[in-house]
Amino acid sequence: MPGLRTAWRIDRAGSLDRLRRVEEPLPPPAAGEARIAVHAVGLNFADAFACLGLYSATPRGSFVPGLEVAGVVEELGEPLPGHPPVRVGDRVLVLTRFGGYATALNADTRYVVPIPADWSFAEAAAYPVQALTAWYGLVRLGAARAGSVVLVQSAAGGVGLQALAILTRLGARPVAVVGTAAKRDFLLERHALAPACAIVRDGAGDAAALDAALGALAAPGFDLVFDAVLGRGFRPAFRRLAPEGRYVLYGAADFMPRGASRGWLALARRWLARPRLDPLAMISENRALLAFNLIWLWESIDRMPEALDALAALALPPPHVGAIRPFAAAPAALAELKSGHTIGKSVLLVGAAA
Ligand SMILES: NC(=O)c1ccc[n+]([C@@H]2O[C@H](COP(=O)([O-])OP(=O)(O)OC[C@H]3O[C@@H](n4cnc5c(N)ncnc54)[C@H](OP(=O)(O)O)[C@@H]3O)[C@@H](O)[C@H]2O)c1
Structure with a gap:
């Protein structure tokens, strides 16, 4: 049956101020789709970049941001061969290619995954994007293994905490860098890090702090x-x-504008000052730079089950949800995440869950 839903929609990327709450029809699920009643939406730093139009995959024209939700299967379209079994009433998490900031959505069932029985909807919505990002960057590209010495930037953020959890499981040796003393305190309380291995980013002092951690x-x-x-x-x-050594680069938070819109002048300054590498020196020094965007993995659907299975085999604990906000407060929650001060994951709760 067609239904109505509430969504946060932006008609044209360029400013966070353009996010609007709308009531809109939701068609019945098509073949291979499930209609999900959303209970929790996971926020990602990339959502802010997408709304600003600074994310390469940002849709042209009107779109609903959001890359992941958790909820309950309400209705199913015709099943398609090759899709995993999904039943009405299942508690599931969903990876979306945008469209997650909504109270209900139709999802391709190949991106619908059961939620571990002891996880809340908020924890489930906090999991897929950041855990997959950390796994893909550290394990698939970075070849992290037991004993590896691994520097993790923004280690108290959503991806950062998942990175620490994965490195702990692997028996690697992380060095964490964060932007504030409060985040460093949080990490030292919860993770077995030597004080020298939890660093507050400080521009001029970074080199000495990295040497102390390596020491x-x-x-x-x-x-x-x-x-x-x-x-x-x-x-x-x-x-x-x-x-x-491998340098795995997967984002550019330093390019996040301070205000609600893009601020082209400041962006241009950062662009001109961006680091450049000499490939010839990389050969003689045996060092590599790798980079990735998870959207590619989303689009390479055949690779997704392997990635999800490898993650499941690590049996990570539920992610740390640092901020739970009501669905109605999505713009404020996104601004809070964009500020760079949040710890762990930010999640919106929908309806009765909120
Ligand atoms: N390539 C991919 O496929 C992919 C997928 C998911 C996420 N990402 C990227 O991974 C990073 C982490 O994402 P997340 O969703 O887990 O977010 P998050 O880490 O929870 O938040 C972003 C963090 O970036 C740091 N930061 C550095 N400079 C900043 C600035 N100028 N303004 C605001 N924050 C700044 C802040 O931590 P500190 O100050 O402590 O460093 C902030 O907490 C983001 O850069 C995101 O774009 C990439």
Whole structure:
């Protein structure tokens, strides 16, 4: 049956101020789709970039942001061969290619995954994007393994905490970099990190702090750097890669404008100051730079089950949800995430769940 839903929609990317709450019809699920009654929406830093039109995959024209939700299957379209079994009433999480900021949506059932029985909807909505990002960057591209010395930028953020959880499971040795002393305190309370291995980013002092962390681990350099800031910390970290070291770059938070819209002048300054590498030096120093965007994995649907299975095999604990906000407060919650001060995941709760 067709239904009505509430969604946060932006008619044209460019400013967070353009997010509007709308009531709109939702058609019945098509073949291979399930209609999901959304209970929780996971927020991602990329949502802010998408609304600003600074995300490469941002849809042209009107769109609903949001890359992941958790909820209950309400209705099913005709089943399609090759799709996993899904039943009405199942508690599920869903990976969406936009469209998640909504009280209900139709999802391709190949992106619908059962929720572990002891996880809440908020925890489930906090999981897929950030855990897949951390797994893909650290394990698939970064080749992290037991004993690897791994520098994690923004380690108290959503992806960052998942990265620490994965590195802990692997028996790797993380060094965490964060933007504030409060985040460092949080990490030292919850993770087995030596004080020298939890660093507050500080521009000028970064190099000395990285050397102190390597000294504490008796390591000659980093086997892996996992960075989505692309700020002033890039060069000192890249220089401290050990031979065979990999720098995995998966974002550019330093390019996030301070205000609600793009601020082209400040962006242009950052663009001109962006780090550049000499590929010839990379050969002689045995160092590599890799980069990725998870949207590619979403589009490569055949690879998704392998990635989800590898993650499930790690049996990570439920993610840390640092901020739970009502669905009606989506713009404020996104602004809060964009500020860079949140710890762990930010989630919107929908309806009775809120
Ligand atoms: N490539 C991909 O497929 C992919 C997928 C998911 C996420 N990402 C990227 O991964 C990063 C983490 O995403 P997330 O959703 O988990 O967010 P998050 O880490 O919870 O929040 C982003 C963090 O970026 C840091 N930051 C650095 N400079 C900033 C600035 N100028 N303004 C605001 N924050 C700044 C802040 O932490 P500190 O100050 O502590 O560093 C902030 O907490 C983001 O850059 C995101 O775009 C990429």
